Amino acid sequence: MPARIAVLASGGGTNLQALLDVPDAPYDVVGVLSDNAEAHALVRAQQHGITTEVVSPRDDLDRGGWDARVAEVLTGWRPDWVVCAGFMRVLGSHVLEAFPSRIVNTHPALLPSFPGAHGVRDALDYGVRITGCTVHLVDAGVDTGPILDQRAVAVLPQDDEESLHERIKVEERAMLVDIVLQLCAHGCSVDGRKVTIP
Ligand code: GAR
Numbered sequence: 001m002p003a004r005i006a007v008l009a010s011g012g013g014t015n016l017q018a019l020l021d022v023p024d025a026p027y028d029v030v031g032v033l034s035d036n037a038e039a040h041a042l043v044r045a046q047q048h049g050i051t052t053e054v055v056s057p058r059d060d061l062d063r064g065g066w067d068a069r070v071a072e073v074l075t076g077w078r079p080d081w082v083v084c085a086g087f088m089r090v091l092g093s094h095v096l097e098a099f100p101s102r103i104v105n106t107h108p109a110l111l112p113s114f115p116g117a118h119g120v121r122d123a124l125d126y127g128v129r130i131t132g133c134t135v136h137l138v139d140a141g142v143d144t145g146p147i148l149d150q151r152a153v154a155v156l157p158q159d160d161e162e163s164l165h166e167r168i169k170v171e172e173r174a175m176l177v178d179i180v181l182q183l184c185a186h187g188c189s190v191d192g193r194k195v196t197i198p
Pocket residue numbers: 009010011012013014015016085086087088106107108116117118119169172
């Protein structure tokens with residue numbers, strides 16, 4: 001039976017696309033959820049006939065209510081793994097408790113450096129010569145969960161945020177696909193901050 005994967009995405013969805021483009025993938029993307037009704041990731045999903053759902057932060061929904069609704073939608077999709085692929089919101093306890101150690105996030109910096117919404121800009125502003133990307137399990141913090149894999153990308157003198165992010169994303173997509181394939185095949189065990197894929 002193929003593994004069931006739910007993807008959370010807020011924007012363009014090239015990481016989602018990379019997951020969808022794997023030939024003979026040992027998983028099915030069973031749903032794509034966004035906090036942003038305009039996310040191009042939703043179009044990509046629909047083009048593949050994948051169920052989509054938008055859970056926007058709204059005035060009538062506090063943070064806990066939003067998180068509970070996300071957990072409800074995801075639970076309905078019965079995913080083995082939840083993949084945050086460019087998802088720009090912090091998940092809360094309802095989602096985390098529904099999928100313990102089964103939520104993966106990709107981040108465009110070498111954590112623990114430059115967490116948060118502007119990892120590429122922050123690394124560039126700091127003046128680092130090497131940055132990169134990280135795939136990690138999601139915990140209650142912002143980009144603080146145990147690390148599954150990282151890849152380094154050199155910062156070039158002429159880089160701006162966009163050019164650097166594009167090069168990072170090339171590495172990021174390949175790394176994310178690789179880790180998702182490994183997780184689907186073998187799962188992982190977590191001991192403190194160390195994650196092992198057997
Ligand atoms: C990716 O670089 C991802 O790491 C980043 O958003 C981009 C989404 O690209 N996520 C974060 O910054 C989360 N803090 P995509 O929409 O083309 O997949």
